[in-house]
Amino acid sequence: MASEAVYSHRDPMLKKRDDFEDILEERRNSSDLRYALKCYTPVLYKGLTPCKVSELKQMVLQSDQLGYVITQVSKEKGMTTDEVTGDAAAILEEMAQRLQLSTVRFFAFTLSKVFKTLFRSICVNEEGLQRLQQAIHNHPVVLLPSHRSYMDFLLMSYILYTYDLALPVIAAGMDFMGMKVVGEMLRMSGAFFIRRSFGGDKLYWAVFSEYVKIMLKNGYAPVEFFLEGTRSRTAKSLTPKLGLLNIVMDPFLKGEVFDISLVPVSISYERTLEEALYARELLGVPKPKESTSGLFKARKILSEDYGSIHVYFGQPVSVRSLAESRVNRSQFNLIPRHIPTRPSEEILSFVNDSAYRLVRAQEENMVLKPWVLLAFVLLQKQAAEDKQGTALDEFTEQAVWLRDLSRHYGAFLHWPDHIPPSEVVSSSLSLHRGLVRISEGRLLNQAVVILSCVSYRNQALNVFIRPALLASAIHTAASNRKQEIYNGFSFLRNMFSNEFILCPGATVQDFEEACYLLVKTGALQINQQEVLITERGHRTLAFLTSVLDPFLQGYQVVCRFLCEEDCLTEKQFIPAVRKFIIKHLLTGRLRYIEVLSSDLQKNALAALIRLGAVQKIKGYVGFTHLRVPLETTKLFSFTLFISSKNILPLLSVI
């Protein structure tokens, strides 16, 4: 419980955040060409030894780290070291960026044009950029933006160029390279390309990690990558991927640099370009392969209004202070540092915790538009089968109630307070008119709309998730006893830790945070033994319970599906479970269309595998009756106690 001591209640309402400045405003009033050709002299890292792109490659190929792996591989494969070095050079060639100012200027010009047509404004916190500038001067910097759209990294570079900050080198997926011209252009604007999977390829890993480390250590440029690994299709933050974070932390852990600054960046779109695309993808319509021609088709997007973008550069996080009293750095004293070693348990858990912390930092500074809250109300209505639609003033009243609640919970809400709420609501509705008029029609069409709405609602889930877990735990608990509620909370939290960003091992903190928020807003009274719902707390708790309800039911339906199946391949899983869900939706036994999201289905499966209720055997999934670990029995009792509240018919099997 060491982490418990670290935790302290800070009132989320008191969270101080910077003001925003619209960078498009100036673009609308002055020449884009002059802007693209402006004098660009960024502040650089103080320890920088300037070097060219080609020198950088030489440094990688001549590094001790790579040298070691090359010798190893040449022995294993019976090749000469020259041959292996040739392979390494080829990998590097395929991977390396070729940052060029002229290309950046080209992008600065064209993106100005594009952004002005697409967006009303691009708002950034200038104080954050000042902090970033300071950070770049002092230490190697890693930029960690949230990932919701292809736009993200172009946008990042665009902003950094605008503010005369050092342009980053960006880790991009190899799929971009498919787009011939564009791929090369991205390369010249700082992108370097990595294969999506290279599990066993030692040489590839060595080249890649050394390339990143050398750029970072020398302060060549800030290194940018996406902690979430891929774009989140649901607008919920994804469980962070640890590979790259591990690589960029390594130079600090091994003492090669004094410190490294990690800068979480939160990019929030009022409307994502990929809105409908994502919904279709989640419903099983495959995603189009990235291609240049596809990009041109995307031109019709240009005629639409995508509202505004908010980009918040968070407080730089020092790896040194993260690691303080957590990592014993002298563990690297006894093996030469250039010999690749598997990171210890201690390091892995440190990197994992740091990753969660950073994703949470991203979440906290995401700007939420009124529409996000409206999506909650709309979806809850929809699930309640309220077919008549809602009177605008009732709708507004609910939105205002939710606005106040979310503010109490520390949401970074951009609700224009000087405008009457009814106008705020109607203007939000009009921006998203494509989604709001939910009509009858085929399930799939309806589902696309619903999932689009869900992706907006999801943007604020992180604000409510802990209280919602608590509310559900209270709802399902048989008594008011605090311990019992805690157990329920802990179970639910564990169950949903693939679904939401819930730091591993922080159950107690999360429970206390949830209690704190609910007590603060007067929804609960908690004493030593008991948890009591207050008179005015019922509305809040009802709302919070229904926040989690779609997920609960989704997981249950996945459970039921798996119970009915003996054995199936992983590939079959999604189509089969989808069919099963559609059947339930049509019979009316399931109310939430959003359960059709393949994201939820995959998460549910991953959770069941993690909890040991389902076992993966050579690519097959299915219930195992042989191993009945503790988790399975817990799961069993969970489904029981939920069913005792008549949420779903009892799950008979297991």
Place this chain on the structure above:
Amino acid sequence: MCCLCNTKRAMCLLTCGQSIWVCLQEIMKWNGWGYSDSKFLYNKKGQAEFTGKRYRLSGMIIPGLREWMESTFGANLQHKTPAAPILNSSAVQPPTLNEAFLKELKSTGIPFSHDAEDRVFRSHGHCLHEIFALREGKIGRVPDLVVWPNCHNDVVKIVELACKHNVCLMPYGGGTSVSSALECPPEETRSIVSLDTSQMNRILWIDEKNLTAHVEAGIVGQDLERLLNESGYCTGHEPDSMEFSSLGGWVATRASGMKKNIYGNIEDLVVHIKMVTPQGVIEKSCQGPRMSTGPDVHHFIMGSEGTLGVVTEVTMKIRPMPEYQKYGSVVFPNFEMGVACLREVARQRCAPASIRLMDNEQFKFGHALKPQVSSIFTSFLDGLKKFYITKFKGFDPNRLCVATLLFEGDREKVLQHEKQVYDIAAKFGGLAAGEDNGQRGYMLTFVIAYLRDLGMDYYVIGESFETSVPWDRVLDICRNVKARIVRECKDKGVQFPPLSTCRVTQTYDAGACVYFYFAFNYRGLSDPVHVYEQVEHAAREEILANGGSLSHHHGVGKLRKEWMRETISSVGMGMLRSVKDYVDPNNIFGNRNLL
């Protein structure tokens, strides 16, 4: 003045013949470094000056020092923090005497004293906190009695009496410890007796066939060298503290000398050791140059830091005095190149007697310590050199660094060796920068300790500490430890950026010894010593995290004890512990160092 000192002086004069050796206590500062007559001060014109006649710098004006101090630390001549001028004897606690022990001691005729001044003088080493407290007139627990054995047999008698009467013994050599090793443990309730070895300062014999000398362990470095020189020999063991530190102290702390590349460190120099312990005397039966007789018992003694007994006599290797000595220096464009050059020199195993690499801050510091030049010609020449290096060769004055060199041996070989080293240096962008710079560099190592006292007169406190580290870690450890010091100072509320600098002072096959210097202006801090200690603690943590050792030659004492277990493992601690338990079960040698 105590009467004992006079008798002692008479005695010394007797034993040392024409020697200038006198009772050191009388000519040394009681609350600062070194000789009373030698110190830095600002004269009436506000210029820095070094007083006395003992050093090359003595009597000279140092024009650049004031500006350097002002710009580096934000120090100001208006803001003085003078030390308490004389020891206030009433601040010293009356001695806890063990009457029975005293009575028997008297009967042996070994000189002793419980005079306050004698006791305070032996109650400390030269850690910052020790000197700071003395300057403020604060005296903690001090030894209750000082004894001056004259020979090995005296020591045997004293140790026997101490065991018999359960008295705590603390051996005292030159008093130059920087590890809190001489601090009396405050929890010690027994009478503490400081066993001062200074009277055991004779060379007992010289064996020219085997090139060894048998010496009493209380002799201080400069006397040992001088006396051996008279016979045409030297040990070549020259730690920076050699003016005051003693042979016994070197053995007890595993000392290292500047010229170890030729002569070796203390463990290489020692052939035979005699030590008196509560269990009796330990020594080997022969003087074979190497033995395979189980673990070398000398290694229980070396580094035991006075916890097992008193080293009384040592047989040491000696060498004929070198025919020729030559200083040198090389300027490198940056520290990285300098380290790469030292590494190459070590790889080729052609290190001169001494090779040291100062970083840029230290180079500037050395520059500030240049004495006033008398001739216009010299200053013109200096200007020209500076122009050549910075403008013509394009060295950045804020990045360049300097290596100082000392070659020794016969003339021809020295010149050949010199060429080899300069050729290597050239490959790393190094430019030869003259003998003068080199010589001044080495001279500074002796006066630099005096400079701390000047700093302390003007709100500046500082210290040096060292480590040893594998070659591949040298640059990283230097960067990280220096940066850590700067950051910790800032976090702890130090108003001005500290001086945080380092140098590589020794090269080995597998690594190097690195020295850090750290000082800051403490105006505005309520507890500067505490801040200082926190920063030093953090710096040591950083050293260990970067693969550095707990100590290269200063030892552990009580200052670094807390890291011993992680340094040598629990089993290692158990081994040392069991030796202590066998040799000294009643903790007679109770200075509580090391373990």
